[in-house]
Amino acid sequence: MNNLVRLRIFWWLPLYLLLLYWLTLQLDHLVFAPDPRWHAAVRVDEPGAARTQGTIRIPDTVLTLDEPMLLILNVSQNLVVRYPDGDIVGTGGSMETPIARNKHRPLLFRLHQRAMLPGDHLHVELAAPRGAARMANAYIGPAAALETAWQYNNLMRQGVVKTVVIVLLITALLIGSIWLFYPHRKEYLWYALGSALWAVHSTNHLVRDIPVSDRLWAALIPFTIGLSILSIMTMIYYYMPLGAKGERQHSRSLRYLWAASLLLALPLFLLPYEAGTQARYHSVWYGFLVILFALVLAYVVQLYWEQQTTKRLLFVLCGFAMLVFGIHDIWVFDNAELTRPYLLHIAALFTLLSQYFLLVRRFVLSLRETQYYAHHLEELVDEREQALAANYQKMRMLEQEKAVVDERERIMRDIHDGFGGHLVSTLAMLEQPNAALPAVKENIQDALNDLRLVIDSLDFDSQDITTALGMFRSRNRRKIKQAGFELHWAVEDIDTPTGFGAEKTLQLLRIVQEAITNSIKHSGGDKITVSTGMEADGSSFVQIADNGRGIADTNQPGKGLASMRKRAERIGAQLVISPNLAASGTRVRISLR
Secondary structure (H helix, E strand, O other), X not given: OHHXXXXXXXXXXXXXXXXXXXXXXXXXXXXXXXXXXXXXXXXXXXXXXXXXXEEEEOOOOHHHOOOEXXXXXXXXXXXXXXXXXOOEEEEOOOOOOOOOOOOOOOEEEEOOHHHOXXXXXXXXXXXXXXXXXXXXXEEEEEHHHHHHHHHHHHHHHXXXXXXXXXXXXXXXXXXXXXHHHXXXXXXXXXXXXXXXXXXXXXXXXXXXXXXXOHHHHHXXXXXXXXXXXHHHHXXXXXXXXXXXXXXXXXXXXXXXXXXXXXXXXXXXXHOOOOOOHHHHXXXXXXXXXXXXXXXXXXXXXXXXXXXXXXXXXXXXXXXXXXXXXXXXXXXXXXXXXXXXXXXXXXXXXXXXXXXXXXXXXXXXXXXXXXXXXXXXXXXXXXXXXXXXXXXXXXXXXXXXXXXXXXXXXXXXXHHHHOHHHHHHHHHHHHOOOOOOHHHHHHHHHXXXXXXXXXXXXXXXXXXXXXXXXXXHHHHHHHHHHHOOOEEEEXXXXXXXXXXXXXXXXXXXXXXXXXXXXXXXXXXOOOEEEEEEEEOOOOOEEEEEEEOOOOOOOOOOOOHHHHHHHHHHHHOOOEEEEEEOOOOOOEEEEEEEO
């Protein structure tokens, strides 16, 4: 149902086709003939023969005419007119092969009254290749009347075609020049080729003495119009926008079409000319071009069906005009109509000028856009810079907000894991009826120490481990001294690994705190040394050593050591626990990567 509704967009098409048909009828009979009283009777002995004789009756009023002239509007190829006594009145050119071509031009000859008698006959010799010698519409009358008629007919049959050829060549030159500067716009190239080829084809109406043989000329004329139609089709293909995927559709079909057309054109050059085989194949070739053009027209109609734009409507109008006028010309060719003109060049002019307008319009719009960007480049750059700065500011704010949120989550996690764990353990101890106050006090002290670590990790430049260790020392020196240990501080400035932020610093301080706590509780010594330095590979290390009894090989690692290894792994550090060779005891070394 939807398709039936969409068919309404073609409500005008039947009327347009009727208009084109009516126009062909009008042009068929558009003959600027002189007054009928000047019409002279024509007789051809063997119509259609390659060479034949004929006569033109001299009117009874010939002696009363002022400067009598002979006007022949239609001749199949060429002729020679002679007076009754055999003297030549005039000729249209060479009667030898290749015979002069006058089918598309009226012939006008001046007559001498002394050589004519009323009722007598002028003798005509007719010549045409492949048996088609004929003539029609001869007039003998005064010069004033016949010259005017000749001028009008010559204008319609020669002047119009000359105008078409000149216009097509100029448009081909202009569009071709544009393509030279923009070679990636292939639609300009194909338009230039199509327009130039059509101009070459139209010279068939103008050239009287052909520069090649009849056979080659008879092959070139249909071949050039075929190439022109294929070029115009290719131009339409490149003119239309790309598909949804950014690619052109039917590219392979277009290549196959070109290959098939060139293959079908070969018989035009290979078939024999004199026997008429080549001429009969012309009907096959022109029929193929009609079918081909109808398929392309169906494609254009489909495009207009999908999207009703003025440009696509123009393609549809031109396409149907070409189709109707082309069918008319094929009918004239097949029926060897002598008095009916060929009309396709008129439709071609309309079509190619329309396409010229569209291509120039596209070029001008593109040029204006380029000029606009050239003139407003600084403004556009400033606008883009401001937009980028605004976006960058937004990104910074978002990053800051995210950093704040991440930091809050980290603090909550650290407090939960450390300080919160100690408080929960303390509450559990207090709930026991025989709670030991020293143990409760120790748990509370550990909770406070852990809270201090969290605060220290926030209260310094996270890119400076030395400062963090210094703050750790100031908070824990008293505790270490009260435990009966001497703290030896050998910390020097070391390079902090890139990206070693507050969270990693907190984990490092907890490892240091755990190592010191283990030394106080289990080493049995009285001295703890905290030092820093550089490894052989250039990485930094933090080391905690005591002078206690060391770790026996039989000892199983406790939860403290496991926790230290897990924290070291979390910050990407290497943890090594080994005997302290300098003063017995144990050495904990954290290598930062």
